[in-house]
Amino acid sequence: MKRWPSLRLVKPQSLSMARAKASKPHLVTSYFNELSVILKKYDLEGKGERIYNVDEVGFNCEHKPVKIVARKTLTRPQFIVTPRSSLTTLIACGNAAGECIPPFLVFKGKKNLDKFKDGAIPGTRVQMSDSGWSNSTIFEDFFKSHFTPFVDARREKGEKVILIYDGHTSHVPINVIKHAREHNIVLFLLPAHTSHFLQPLDVGVFSPLKSYYNVTCSRYLREHPGKVITRDLLTKLIGESYLRTVNKSNLQAGFRATGIHPFHPDKINAEEMCCPASLVNPSSKPEVGLTRDTTSDSEAAAFLIDRRPTPPSEDSAITRKRKFQPAGVAITETDVYHKILEANGVDPDDDDTFQAPEEIQPPKKGKCKKKDKNLMPESPNDFATPTAAPPQSEIPGTSGMNDSSQTRRKLVFREDAQSEDELEEDDESSNCCVCQASVPKQVDRTHVFILDWVKCDHCNHWVHLRYCCRWFRAPKSFDCPCCDES
Known part of the structure; x- marks a missing residue:
């Protein structure tokens, strides 16, 4: 230089x-x-x-x-x-x-x-x-x-x-x-x-x-x-x-x-x-001022005139x-x-x-979606109504739930969610006609479990299927112990 x-x-x-x-x-x-x-x-x-x-x-x-x-x-x-x-x-x-x-x-x-x-x-x-x-x-x-x-x-x-x-x-x-x-x-x-x-x-x-x-x-x-x-x-x-x-x-x-x-x-x-500066027109003219130790301003301008960036x-x-x-x-x-x-x-x-549209955020990759805690029911009564899959065949399946009108399931909460006294205060008509309770005494109340029920064909009483009848699936026709004694 x-x-x-x-x-x-x-x-x-x-x-x-x-x-x-x-x-x-x-x-x-x-x-x-x-x-x-x-x-x-x-x-x-x-x-x-x-x-x-x-x-x-x-x-x-x-x-x-x-x-x-x-x-x-x-x-x-x-x-x-x-x-x-x-x-x-x-x-x-x-x-x-x-x-x-x-x-x-x-x-x-x-x-x-x-x-x-x-x-x-x-x-x-x-x-x-x-x-x-x-x-x-x-x-x-x-x-x-x-x-x-x-x-x-x-x-x-x-x-x-x-x-x-x-x-x-x-x-x-x-x-x-x-x-x-x-x-x-x-x-x-x-x-x-x-x-x-x-x-x-x-x-x-x-x-x-x-x-x-x-x-x-x-x-x-x-x-x-x-x-x-x-x-x-x-x-x-x-x-x-x-x-x-x-x-x-x-x-x-x-x-x-x-x-x-x-x-x-x-x-x-x-x-x-x-x-x-990276976009320069290439020059076809020979280099000037390269043979002397110094150059004038005019020669420098002539050297750069054709290298003007565009x-x-x-x-x-x-x-x-x-x-x-x-x-x-x-x-x-x-x-x-x-x-x-x-x-x-x-x-x-x-x-x-005019209402500005809400911004849609793209989903994040590589992360599992957390379960919604609000999906958990607030009380066991939310599951007290009969719920079962529609009948597929006259022959009972392995679950014993072939007739939704004759069977039902009830979710029982842990002891910290509902006390034993509160469970006993349920409607008497919804209790089992054998043990006279909504939850059998032999059940461990420290865990969440599901009770299977079966309905009598004559008196319409409900009975604990497994704990009071000793059955694992409901039969096609059922008589409760009250009807059998009569």
Whole structure:
């Protein structure tokens, strides 16, 4: 590089192909034009306290160790870290004036335990989800019960505020748009896959937030030898990092770098942001400046002129009809809102009747379904009615239950479920005509068992089939001992 004084080696930022294809200069220009119209329409230009941005970032118990001081002879220093755990999502929000909303955390799980709120900074809210990621239900709860009260307390009645964020499907439920329209909140979506250079929190806040989180975790492990970081501590550690990094200077720097406030679209160099370095036009010209120790700036420019990166081209042969997905527009505007309703099969003139469908969670693999405890009856009387399979043949089967009108079964509970006195208080007509009890005395009452009964053909008395008649299956015709004596 000594022969090229105007050039230097730099480490490029990782960029997915989806972001490379979506990051086009004309889309960025269209986004700033639309944003300028909305800011002027609602008198929001130069009013940073009414321009907000919200975004999500994930945290884990495993952190990246920070640099340490070591001897020169120590070539491979080590630092103990916590094993990777389930994801925890932070929903952060702030405005261009430098005010931040308290953190909104999403843990993986079902039950919202109090231990997840230990050490939280004032105003922090905690919610649970099946994956630890945010979803439409979580975002709706954040918007209605966390964001809106904070904004209403800091503006005059009737003033408009604008919320700029990415257009993920979980961020644009119809209920959120309706709530925003009712509370004078303008929802403005960024173009798809452009949050890495158009989202203020991504540009100016999340990088120092993650760095300070690593410092906080490293300090905790040094101060508590032999311990690891658990999910119970994340609220405290994230809250401490949130206070130190989601501050006025970082928020203002993020809005300033993205050209939102102050409004300067020229802050974004379209060619630099939208042209990844891995896509280069090969040059057929010979190399210049390779035979001398130094080169001039003009020769360096000539060397790079044909190696200018170009954005990837989309396959024009693939044409698919997709559902309307707004991007780079204000979705609370009436025309865009009506298009969203129509895309969801809702009549714009009758949108009050819309009910958001419940999210269907995919079944978890590799886990057996637990039995429902509610299937257990509350009392033995639930099984007192005759129950048996329909008759299949005139010849009695092995179970002896060939006639449902002549036989019945009764479930007897353990002693802790129903006492002996309670069993004796049953209706006398349902007792056995031999032992005059509903449960034989010789039965072990410490277990659950099933009693088989048989009905007399003449007096309609019921008798214990096994214990009082010494039979294991009911005959075709039966006379009870009372009828035999008579």
